[in-house]
Amino acid sequence: MKRTAFFISDGTGITAEALGNSLLAQFGSIQFNKITLPYIDTIEKAVEAVDTIDQAGKEDGYRPIVFDTVVDEAIREVISTSSAYKIDVFSAFLKPLELELGSHSSYSVGKSHSINEVNTYMDRIESVNFAIANDDGGKTQHYDKADIILTGVSRCGKTPTCLYMALQFGIRAANYPLTDDDLNRTHLPDALEAYRDKLFGLTIDPFQLASIRHERRANSRYASLDQCEDEVQSVERMFRQQQLPFINTTHFSIEEIATRIIAQKGLQRRIK
Numbered sequence: 001m002k003r004t005a006f007f008i009s010d011g012t013g014i015t016a017e018a019l020g021n022s023l024l025a026q027f028g029s030i031q032f033n034k035i036t037l038p039y040i041d042t043i044e045k046a047v048e049a050v051d052t053i054d055q056a057g058k059e060d061g062y063r064p065i066v067f068d069t070v071v072d073e074a075i076r077e078v079i080s081t082s083s084a085y086k087i088d089v090f091s092a093f094l095k096p097l098e099l100e101l102g103s104h105s106s107y108s109v110g111k112s113h114s115i116n117e118v119n120t121y122m123d124r125i126e127s128v129n130f131a132i133a134n135d136d137g138g139k140t141q142h143y144d145k146a147d148i149i150l151t152g153v154s155r156c157g158k159t160p161t162c163l164y165m166a167l168q169f170g171i172r173a174a175n176y177p178l179t180d181d182d183l184n185r186t187h188l189p190d191a192l193e194a195y196r197d198k199l200f201g202l203t204i205d206p207f208q209l210a211s212i213r214h215e216r217r218a219n220s221r222y223a224s225l226d227q228c229e230d231e232v233q234s235v236e237r238m239f240r241q242q243q244l245p246f247i248n249t250t251h252f253s254i255e256e257i258a259t260r261i262i263a264q265k266g267l268q269r270r271i272k
Contacts, residue, residue: 004033004056004064008049008079010071013038019089020067032065040070046078053082120170123270127166127173134174135159140191143174147267149195150175152202153183153231154222155212157249157257161202165258170270183234188242200261201239201246206232208250 005024007016013036024032035056037049057063066084070076080086094105133139134146136159143149148171150158158175165171182189192199206228213223221227239246245264249257262269 001029001062002031002033002060003062004035004060006049006053006056006064006066006084007034007036008040008066009038009069010041010075011038011069013069016067016069016089019069020065020087023067024065033060040075040079041072043075043078046070046075050079050082053079053084057083120271123170124167127170127270128163130172131159131162131166131174135162137176137191140174140176143191143195143198145172146174146195146198147172148200148261148265149173149192149198150200150202150261151178151192151244152246153178153204153209153228153235155209155216156202156204157254158202160254161249161257161261164254165262168258168271169262169267171262171267178231178235178238180231183231183238186241188238196242196244199244200265201235201244202257203232203236203239203246203248205248205250 005020007013007020009016017036021034024030024034033056035052037052040046040049053064053066064082064084066079066082066086067089068076068079068086069089070079071090076088076091080088090105098104130142130145134142148165150162150173152158154177158177162173162175165173176189176192178189187193188196188199206225209228209232210223210225213220213228217223236246238244247257247260247264252260261267
């Protein structure tokens with residue numbers, strides 16, 4: 001079965017996407033065509049959105065699913081005229097919260113993702129800059145300022161995980177790739193030894209690693225299965241010998257990897 005799902009907002013649409021994707025992920029047997037319609041902030045745009053929704057329903061033969069975080073009541077009323085099954089996030093949750101808190105919502109657009117607190121925004125920017133500057137073992141002299149240092153073989157997910165933790169949580173994350181020379185030693189690289197308490201290892205299935213590396217350097221020793229198996233075995237042996245925490249990233253998303261690291265290391269999020 002194929003169904004179309006719309007994420008509609010008078011802001012960025014990020015909140016609608018996050019909630020909608022979390023719910024749709026529970027229905028693995030259904031193929032969803034996901035469409036985000038951000039900044040639907042006028043009646044005219046709402047009317048166009050309704051036309052798009054209804055057209056998708058005619059083409060699919062099933063009514064679309066709409067996740068809606070529109071604040072403006074007049075615009076919500078227009079969207080409600082569509083043929084879709086509609087999940088109005090704000091009306092479903094804000095009204096009960098108002099009753100519980102004894103206070104009225106501000107009904108302001110973009111509160112979740114606007115720059116409301118300058119310090120929080122600057123933490124995010126500084127953390128992202130730190131992750132970029134300290135990627136791939138680039139500036140080990142700044143490891144004293146890191147909250148976490150990810151280490152592992154090349155292409156096991158270190159860089160995207162660091163960037164995600166920086167952008168989403170304001171965590172200052174560096175990463176250090178372990179080379180053949182590092183893996184042949186009986187001790188940690190000198191650049192890492194002084195920061196043992198900040199280290200966290202990533203490993204990966206050799207077949208997956210070979211596939212990823214093949215996209216970068218096809219038919220090379222770097223991408224060969226034998227090389228990947230040797231590196232993974234060596235890095236996991238090092239992690240165990242050095243008693244470093246580590247996880248296998250093969251079946252986890254970047255979000256899951258980051259959250260598990262934060263939980264295991266007890267890291268404090270600057271952005272909450």
